[in-house]
Amino acid sequence: MNNKQIKNNEINNSSTKKYSRSHEPIFWGLFGAGGMLTAFFTPIMILITGLLIPLGIINADNLSYQKIYQFTGTWYGAAILFVLVALPLWHTLHRIFHSLHDLRIKRGRDWQQVLCYGFAFAVSVFVFTLLLQMLTL
């Protein structure tokens, strides 16, 4: 090989070098969006569905089957419900994954990651499928 060939090879090598992209930005984005949603919406949601209605302070008719079913049947209702139920999970499971490190649980770090994000993903798919079924177009 002459010098020119070597130089060419070097250029080729550097241009075909594979850079592995981190997938952290996707999870980080979902974490941020979920955190924002949770901060603004979760307290009032817990207050309404978990306390005011079960304790009878707000009449249960306000969250009746007919009312919710109608709302869920619309595409915007389904979308809102999907985001409110699933998005917080991408925030909380991200935090739980990193808390496992804080708690010095070192074994199977990659499996911890698969389980944490996999859990958020599984519940999201579960809710998404149900809502899709209930859409009345």
Added chain:
Amino acid sequence: MSKRKPYTREMKSDWWLKDLFYSKYMLREGSSILITLYSLILAWGVFRLSQGEVAFNAWMEALQSPLSIILHIVALIFALYHSITWFSLAPKALDLWIKGKRVDDKIIVTGHYVAFAVISLFCLVSILI
């Protein structure tokens, strides 16, 4: 082979209990567990909704049990703690500049609380309509 023997400081898993600052940090992270539980309760509600009126009403009735009420009270406290910590961190995430001047932290935090109040009120009103 390197003969280097680096000293790694021992760190126990209860390090966060020994300093209030770190304990509060872990409490904030721990809020995730209860918020996860709440999301699962809602996901279950969607499932019951898909099964029909009887199933949905059974889910609504289950929410009236004392255990559920206690769980939701604790979850509410943790959720509020998450909101407070999230809003107090907001100026660090949201570096706002207007006319060459950095917007005061207090304005950003107050803005978040105002939005929080408006959203909460909006949710309450839209449920009641």
